[in-house]
Amino acid sequence: MSPLDKESLQSKIARIRRNLRELKRLGKLPYKKYIQEDYHTAVAERLLHISIEAMLDIGSHIIAEEGLGEPLEYRNVFSILVKAKILPKNKEEDFVNLTGLRNRIVHLYDTIDHKRIHSFLQHNLNDFEIFIKKVTQYLAS
Numbered sequence: 001m002s003p004l005d006k007e008s009l010q011s012k013i014a015r016i017r018r019n020l021r022e023l024k025r026l027g028k029l030p031y032k033k034y035i036q037e038d039y040h041t042a043v044a045e046r047l048l049h050i051s052i053e054a055m056l057d058i059g060s061h062i063i064a065e066e067g068l069g070e071p072l073e074y075r076n077v078f079s080i081l082v083k084a085k086i087l088p089k090n091k092e093e094d095f096v097n098l099t100g101l102r103n104r105i106v107h108l109y110d111t112i113d114h115k116r117i118h119s120f121l122q123h124n125l126n127d128f129e130i131f132i133k134k135v136t137q138y139l140a141s
Contacts, residue, residue: 022047075099
């Protein structure tokens with residue numbers, strides 16, 4: 001992989017990290033306070049969307065660079081990275097589920113379940129951390 005490609009991927013990783021800081025802050029809010037401000041829910045949705053898109057971009061780039069196949073759907077990006085042992089097998093379902101969350105945010109934005117998003121912020125942000133760790137290890141190798 002060329003140094004320019006790694007630089008682009010590192011930039012996307014840095015974006016995810018910045019987003020995670022704010023998402024963690026929002027996840028610490030009690031649900032009533034979180035839901036009280038449209039700002040909180042809108043920011044959470046947008047940062048989740050951008051972070052998942054960045055993960056998909058990173059994964060697609062690695063897949064293309066390494067000639068690992070061609071993902072036919074977003075969910076295939078994570079499955080291909082698991083098959084290539086870049087991401088851990090035991091987290092495959094969690095990563096694939098992120099594509100479902102992304103699709104709900106993008107396409108079903110008027111029916112977002114804010115309680116579910118708030119719960120995700122409290123319990124599932126580690127999926128992003130694992131992705132970052134594994135991709136960073138891959139880029140360093």
